[in-house]
Amino acid sequence: MTIPFLRRIPAALTLACGLAGTAGADAIQFKDGRSYEVSKIVEGEGGYRLIYGAGEVFVKKELVSLVLMSDASGNFVPKTDEERANLDKGLVPWKGKWVAKAERDKQAAKEADEAKKAMEEARKHQEWRDRYIDETAHFRFEYTIPKEKCKEYQVLMETYFTEFTKKWGIRVDPKQKKLLVCFYHDQEYYYQVSGAPRGAIGYFRFVEPIELNFYYDRNDERLTLDVMFHETNHYLTHLINTKFHYPPWVNESLAEYYGASEWDPVKKKMSIGHIQEGRLVNLIDAVKADEMQGLEEMIKMEQFDALMYAWGWSFVHFLMEHKKYSAPFQKFYLALAQDKNVSRQPHFAEFMKVGGDEQIRVLKQYLGLKDLKGLEKEWHEYVKGLKLTSHRGYEEAAQWADRWGMKIKAGRFYRTAIAEGTKNPQTFDNFGEWLQRDGNPAEAVDMHRKAIELDPMNAYYYLHLGQAMESAGDKEGGEAMKKLALELEPNDPWLAFQAKNTIIRAK
Amino acid sequence: MSRSSLSLVLGAILVLGAALPASAQTLHVDKKNGFQVVPPKGWTKVPIKVEERWIAAKWLSDKKYDDKESGFSHQPMMKVMIFDRSKIQPGGGSTDSAGGAKEQEGPKVGDKIDLTAPYLDYKDYLKRNFNEGGWFVSAEDATKMGSTPVTMIEVKVEKLTYTGKKRLLAWVFTADWGDLAIEVDSLEQSFDKLRPIILGAYKTFKLIPRDPTLAGEDPGIDVGGGIRFVDPNETAEQRKKRRQAAEEAMFKKAVSDLPSEWSSKRSANFLVLNHANPKFQEKVLAHAEAVRAWLDANFGDVGDDYVQKMIIRICKNRDEEMAFRKGSGDAFSIDSREAIVSENKDGTSQFEFEYLGQSIMRMWFHDKNADLYDAMPQWLERGLSQYIGTAVLKGGRLDFSPDTYETERIREGRRMSKFSPVRDLFQMTGKDLWSGENARYLDAQIASVFRYVYGPGRANRKLSTLIKDYITQLLAVVQENEKAARAEVKAEGAKTEEEEEEEFKKRRKQDWSAKEKEFLKQVSEKVFGGWTDGDWAGLQKGWEAFAK
Structure with missing residues (x-):
């Protein structure tokens, strides 16, 4: 099915069809x-x-x-x-x-x-049982998002596959099955059908049945791209040696490095090496608190949390963007899975891994270093010099500063994110709430209206607009907006509670 | 199953449905919820949680089916769920004291803001409850049985399901007041075998008039999430009354919901609901009362509060226990005091007693003194719970000897020098204890130190009251800190980004771990301030000799 073009029915027209006069039609x-x-x-x-x-x-x-x-x-x-x-x-x-x-x-x-x-x-195709199924050269897509949107991703992922395997010299087994890619139309449906635990916004399953699952975020397509680039990277590096399990600092960090890639849909070109701004925000936090990560300690870690994703990304970014280290690091990456002189040990099932000390030995060997202290220092200096550059980084930084009670800084970051051209309605809504707390309801009203313009069906935006209007003195208008919020989302108890319409029961 | 096969199934039912008389021997009639059904032959009725609001009945299959792919086995369960349309609005069914809904106007003590989001229908229930893998509705068909609209829904569970792919078959009957859904879960591999059994039961499902008089009074159990307004100055006596009312409501509902094959028995401090061997019940009850008596005797004066009586539910085996535990996500209550155990013939019963003892201990401290319960350091909580958990009732007395696991860890830990000085143990935070590679040895060491302190260590005057002294001083520090916090004048707030960053750095240095360390230091100074190096050496030496 092709997504229909916008059908505009002229206002000066009464439809004499079966729809006319049907309530709710x-x-x-x-x-x-x-x-x-x-x-x-x-x-x-x-x-x-x-x-x-x-x-x-x-x-x-x-x-x-x-x-x-x-x-x-x-x-x-x-x-x-x-x-x-x-x-x-x-x-x-x-x-x-x-x-x-x-x-x-x-x-x-x-x-x-x-x-x-x-x-x-x-609507029918938003049910998994009626999902679309398409195949491209290297992937089998099963999806519930609009077909034309998925086509963009099909072209992108094929380009990614070709460019990555070429750059990294990966020879793909001709018998390799096409990767199953499951692409969902929203987050809730993704969690339901993919079975992913809450918080895992995409996953690559590297044991049979091998597949990749992620969803389309309508408010933040950059996040969708990020997750797709990240998870697909796990698949592409899996092709280096399908029986080898990379340690997290290499595996997750290279995936994060590629996660920040950008795609030009017109020229059909992808570019790599961009700043992973969401991760950088975490690093700014750690750097400010003088909590720098030790390199050897990170290499030996068997589990990575969100902060470690940030440190790992920054280290790989530092190496990949460094004239001297880039090529040897790539060779090191391949060597971990392929070099016969690297000592590997059983991990689980049929998978092999490399221990922490051996990773350090091989890294030093490939980078031509006697120890990692100097490298660690260079890396730390590099991290200290990284700067937020786009609205995406600033909006995440604003939320981070708000969480830590740095109100002044949060306000500046919100304003910068907006000045840099964010189109994320959540950022406008967040800033509106910040302005409300800062005693500026008039400007808050403008921000909430902007959020609504970008995502007009979000009931919470009407609730927040209503609250801001009331604070600005428009009691009647505010009440109307809150009622509209409740009408849009009648079954959300938190919304009802905030709209002051919650039923209380006496014990 | 395809849509066409669903239709075929229904076709058969429409023909057979009218002719099939309900089997008198196992007909389940639920006048309160307005349905009747004959469950599959041999399937056992499983009790419903006291806090449950959506599941009206459930039965567990008498057979286990093996999944060749995952290696797990599965015991299908049939359940009937009720979705009363009058409850689908937030706070639906909740009323004020006058019996009517009202807008929020300055909450009063006793009010509750109901923040639960009721399930809209069967699919909404699945979305928010099913957690055994990724699922989707694979077929759906609407039809009628007699005059009752029925939606037949088939669900496939395929992704990230570690215990085997599954299929759910549900029929949703629409009454004039809401929906009733009957559902069975099955392994995909055994679905074809089970289908006739499932459909045989579904054919007997019938809506009957609801009898509102059977709903009885609202038991007043505070279920699900929300905000309850409690008087901050509530006295221990008022709390006692509140808890006793909750306890009575819980007990009453638990007994009234019990399947006929179960029995109930009240003792001084417990209500036992039993589906196991009566001898096992007596053993469980005696153990529970002994633990409770030990807590009363040793810590009865750490607080003034009333310790709520508990429900102990004894399932006949682990499968039944698992089936009982499967309930709706909002089936919980802060007033609940229930421990669930099962009689197992595989030699694991000691774990049941360990769990029972630890549950009683935690609920006891929670009720006796909430401040103490909240502030209890992990070494103290873990030490006590291991000490009580591994206790065995012998000749009417609790024997606190270590179990095999602890004995082995102590032996290994000593051989590999994995223990910390006892002096350091008393100041360890949760992170200190559990984040390092020695965690399991430290865990065993704590239990062993408790055994020494409560055992031969009692001969030493300082050790004989050590744990009680520690708790007394801990409570004193909690009160001092609260007083200081109330007196603290709030800083005016940063005026510039630089000032904000300075405050941020300070806060980062005062994270939970740092605060926990500071708290432990404060208590230790009060408890051990008068101890000499000789006292510590004596404790260390005494414990080492004891643990050999």
């Missing part, structure tokens, strides 16, 4: 695949007004892939003599032309029918 589908039934949808300037009992939700056209309006007004009001004359002749406006009313009704009914079918088809 209006529906809207977003480009990310979400769809909602609404009692009434009306086309407005630059978008659609979704009419709810407690108020309206405005959705910009650029977010929408499909809309069904059962009650678009056919009461066209003529403004000129010419329009009046055409109406007198029994003509009505239709796609920039004047056509007979019966013809217009027939065309409109046909389009509405097609749109309804397309929407039902798209």
